[in-house]
Structure formats: structure tokens, C-alpha cells
Amino acid sequence: MGVPVITLAQSRAVSRQTHAFLSTIGLAELSAKDTADYLRIATELANDKARLALYRSSLRQTMLASPLMNVKAFVQQLEACFKNLNAQLFESQSVMPTPAIAAINAATKTILHVGPGHRQNGAKLPTAFQNNDWQEIRLDIDPANQPDIIGSMLDMAAVKSQSMDAVYSAHNIEHVYAHEVPVVLAEFLRVLKPTGYLVITCPDLQTVCALVAEDKLTDAAYTAQAGIITPLDILYGHGAALAAGHHFMAHKCGFTLKTLTTALQTAGFKTIAGKRRELGLDLWLVAVKDAMAEPELRALAGNLLPQ
Known part of the structure; x- marks a missing residue:
């Protein structure tokens, strides 16, 4: 409307739209590289x-x-x-892999990373999965996060049944309503191979509610990349993200170690091990699709779950 706008171009697509507009109309000089540059442009203008x-x-x-x-x-x-994208896809599917590449692909295990956020500032896989033995497939509901698969954990139809060696779900099971939890866990179970397993972490309401009982609802519980996190944020979702319009970040249910273990058992996972981390205010569980002997389960949990 004839009013000049100054912008600070950042990493995410949504934070670069004004930069794109200004560049297209020949006013890239109003797009700052950093905060100091932003202040310089604003002052000069x-x-x-x-x-x-x-x-x-x-x-x-x-x-x-x-x-x-x-x-x-x-x-x-x-x-x-x-x-052009269609042509590239057709070409890639038309070329058969060499026997050596096929052997490597067959040896690589696949982990479905649910709700990871953007690669640059989102959740990372546990250390045990950060090696060449594992291939990460990222599924996220937000297209701005540039996932491999855009979709909801309530309906992962784009993921084949019994195609994943592991599923990793970090702080997203609390983003669905309680009556939807069985649907999500059924989807996790469906996409896992018979020998596959789920690694899941979420807030520990037992620990969080202890802070609330001490009248620390809006006190800092810990500091994350997004800033100070309070018990109120943990219970209902990060307030700043919700205020910015990211309503899918709202928390709609919660768990204790007992209730999450029960939910996994009811969903059909045969073998489960979990722990509370009071300092981390979170729960960590590994749930195996099939039955597993206790020594093997202890070894698996010891390798996957944080101390």
C-alpha cells in the first residue's frame, strides 16, 4: 500500500516471505542480514x-x-x-541400483522420525541412531519444516505397513486428545516391522504437577532453544508458539509413566521398558512390537534411553 517495510531474513521459509517480496520488486536493500543491519536500515530510512x-x-x-x-x-x-520434478522422479525410479548399492540399502535400517521440526533447529535423533546403520525418514505436519513426508501421526497412510525398523516420537504424543492416543499408537505399531520398536518421550506430568503444587506454575522450569519454559508451557503448550498462531503446538493430553505404559500395552506392544527423568521433567520409553527377553530388553533400553 505504498508503505516501505523492513525485514530480517531468517532460516525458515515463513520468515523469509517479506525478503522474497522485497527482492522481487527490486528493494532488497530493505532486507537485513542481521539485527545490527536491521537497526542500521531503520535508522537511515x-x-x-x-x-x-x-x-x-x-x-x-x-x-x-x-x-x-x-x-x-x-x-x-x-x-x-x-x-521438472516429475521428470527427475521418473528418471530416478527408472534406474535400477547396482548390486553394491542394493546390498548397502538392504543393510541399512530405517527409522521414522515423527514431528521432528526443521532440520536446522528441530529435534535430533538419539545418539544410537546417529550413524550410517540408520536412515532417517522425517514425517511432520508442518510443510515449512521441509519433512520427507507431510502428514499427521493420526493418519500415516503415506508410510507402508511393516516398513520401519524403529519409530522415534519426541514430545508430540501430548499434542493429540486423549481419545486420539490409541489411534496414534496403532499407527506407530502398524508401520513397524515385526521386530521393530518405538522410542517415545514426552513430559512427565507427575514431576510437572509437583512444581505446580509448589506454586511454581509460571516460574522457569528450564531453558530451551525457544527460551524459558514454565510448567504452564509444559502442561498446555509453549505460550509463545501458540501466541504466534502455531495452534498445532497446543498440548491436549498428558501422561505419567504408568498411564503411558498402559496405553502402549493396550495398543499391542508386547514388551515395554521406561523411566522417569525428574531433572528432565520427561518420560522415556522403548516399546517393542514383539515379545523380547528381559536381558535383551535391558540392553536395548540401556543403549537407547538417556541417563
Whole structure:
């Protein structure tokens, strides 16, 4: 509307949209590289009334004449992109792997990482999975996180039944309602191979509620990449993320070690081991699809679950 806008381009697609708009209309000089650059641009612009007047008198027309408003050209470019992607996919599926590559693929185990967030600042796999023996497949509901599969853990139809050696679910089971938990766990069970297992972690409400009982509902429980986390955030979802409109970040249910173990047993997991981490305010469990002897389960849990 003729009003100049300054932006700070960041890593996620949603935080780079204004940068894209400004670059397309030839005003990349209003896109800052860092906070210091942002302050410099704002200060210079605020003190340059002639430049402001020029923007206000010409910006709208500049935008209308730019590729940003050329719908036909945009659609043609998008179609060309889809055609190119389709051609690449067809070519990759038409080439059979060499025997050596096929042998490597057969030896690699696959882990489905549910709700990981973006690769640059999202959840990481446990250390036991961070090696060449494992191939990570990322499933997330938010397209901005650039997952391998866009989807909900309530319906993972894009993942074949009995195709995964392991499933890792970190702090997302609490994002569905209590009556939906059996649906999610049934999906986890479905995609696992007969010998596969689930590693799951979520807030420990028993520990969190102890803090609430001490009247520490809005005190800092710990500090994460997103900032200070309070018991209120742990119970209902991170307040800052919800305020920013990320409503799928809301917490809709919760667990103790006993209730989550029971839910996994009811879902059909045959062998389960878990622990509470009071300092971490979280639960960690490994649930095996088939029956497993106790010594093997102890060894598996010792390798996968944090201290």
C-alpha cells in the first residue's frame, strides 16, 4: 500500500516471505542480514524523508509492475517446476541400483522420525541412531519444516505397513486428545516391522504437577532453544508458539509413566521398558512390537534411553 517495510531474513521459509517480496520488486536493500543491519536500515530510512517520500509515491506502482503481480508468469514457472520434478522422479525410479548399492540399502535400517521440526533447529535423533546403520525418514505436519513426508501421526497412510525398523516420537504424543492416543499408537505399531520398536518421550506430568503444587506454575522450569519454559508451557503448550498462531503446538493430553505404559500395552506392544527423568521433567520409553527377553530388553533400553 505504498508503505516501505523492513525485514530480517531468517532460516525458515515463513520468515523469509517479506525478503522474497522485497527482492522481487527490486528493494532488497530493505532486507537485513542481521539485527545490527536491521537497526542500521531503520535508522537511515527514518532520517531520510526524501527517500521515504519517494517510496510512498512510487512503491505501489513498482509492486504492480513487478513479477510479483504477474500471475500468468508465476503459474507458468510453477508448472515448469512441477514438470521438472516429475521428470527427475521418473528418471530416478527408472534406474535400477547396482548390486553394491542394493546390498548397502538392504543393510541399512530405517527409522521414522515423527514431528521432528526443521532440520536446522528441530529435534535430533538419539545418539544410537546417529550413524550410517540408520536412515532417517522425517514425517511432520508442518510443510515449512521441509519433512520427507507431510502428514499427521493420526493418519500415516503415506508410510507402508511393516516398513520401519524403529519409530522415534519426541514430545508430540501430548499434542493429540486423549481419545486420539490409541489411534496414534496403532499407527506407530502398524508401520513397524515385526521386530521393530518405538522410542517415545514426552513430559512427565507427575514431576510437572509437583512444581505446580509448589506454586511454581509460571516460574522457569528450564531453558530451551525457544527460551524459558514454565510448567504452564509444559502442561498446555509453549505460550509463545501458540501466541504466534502455531495452534498445532497446543498440548491436549498428558501422561505419567504408568498411564503411558498402559496405553502402549493396550495398543499391542508386547514388551515395554521406561523411566522417569525428574531433572528432565520427561518420560522415556522403548516399546517393542514383539515379545523380547528381559536381558535383551535391558540392553536395548540401556543403549537407547538417556541417563
